[in-house]
Amino acid sequence: MATMGPPMAIAPYDQVRAVLKYATSVIAPSKILMGMSLYGYDWQIPWEKGRLASGISNNSAQNLAQEKQVPIQWDSASVSPSFRYNTSQSEHEVWFDDALSTAAKLNLVYEFGLRGVSYWVLGNSFPQNWHLIRESFEVKKV
Template sequence: MASNVVSRQAFITSSIEIARRFDFDGMDLDWEFPQNPEEMHNLGELFVEWRRAIDHEAKTTRRAPLLLTAAVYFSVDFFLDETYRKFPVWSINQNLDWINAMCYDYHGSWDTSRTGAHAALYDPNSNISTNYGLRSWIRAGLLKSKLVMGLPLYGKTWVLKDPNSHEIGSAAVAVGPGDNGVLSYAEIEEFNRKNGAKIEHDMDTVSTYSYAGSVWIGYDDVISTTLKIGFAQGLGIRGYFFWALGSDTSKAWVIED
């Protein structure tokens, strides 16, 4: 769709039409992910043309312009992949209202050999962390007012090799309960309660994990989430979002601003 001006225009026109038909506030693009520098360039061009069309539509209809946002990788560049590429920060600054950085899924079912904090704020052993990712966007020139931090309302599960070794990074042999080793926050609370799980807060990564028998779950709870929000406030970025609200418990969270 993004590879040429004709298909981009068809997509843009239909997206604006649908957003107005259903009285949406705007549109959020979730492209996971552009695979090479050419696709990153096409993404930048898409944003330019999309913003131009949004502004034109707002002017001709005398309505407030639709919002335009995008879900993006936790880091500005794909430093872990064989094909290096970087998001078009210049186009994002000029054309998007903000980006939603997906600061989660750092670890999961693709590596069953050890447990991991899948949304670690810090990682003492690598750059796979929210701290590194958000700061990489800022170093690349993204305006802080355009940057929003993602928070997960789900956890990743593993089966421990040795139930007596249950820290972050402990040896594992398989994914644990849930759909491909994923449990919603509500399901994690239920598991912890029914199994008398031990809950730990790891300050090195600013994350939470629980374990019962050989099952290990890495996630965020009210404590680690509150600390992450404080980090975002200190960094001076626009805000934070949760993925996804349907995974939350019915019990209300209270988070101090």
């Protein structure tokens, strides 16, 4: 899993909200599942057009920040965490979702009256997400 775009939030809150606002204006909210990601991206800095970023699980991103002993920054515009770290060869920028950014997005399900959520890349580790889901919703596996 990789992306060729520039460093940015995986699913910026304002953009997710805008898409849901439009979608619910043309489709019954009860038919909409909001897509949620269980991954982040790690970009080499400076980013150059065409350079791939590596995929990273949300849990691995948090562990990497701890391992590199770098602070996780909060971007209030995208409602997303990120951090930068260095290796011996390069600088990197990582964007991912944590419990706070996930909770903010999950609240959109109630705000817009959606049917629920669906996930992408289920094999990635993000235990906080599943706790939030159990505490917030009635889970139906289909």
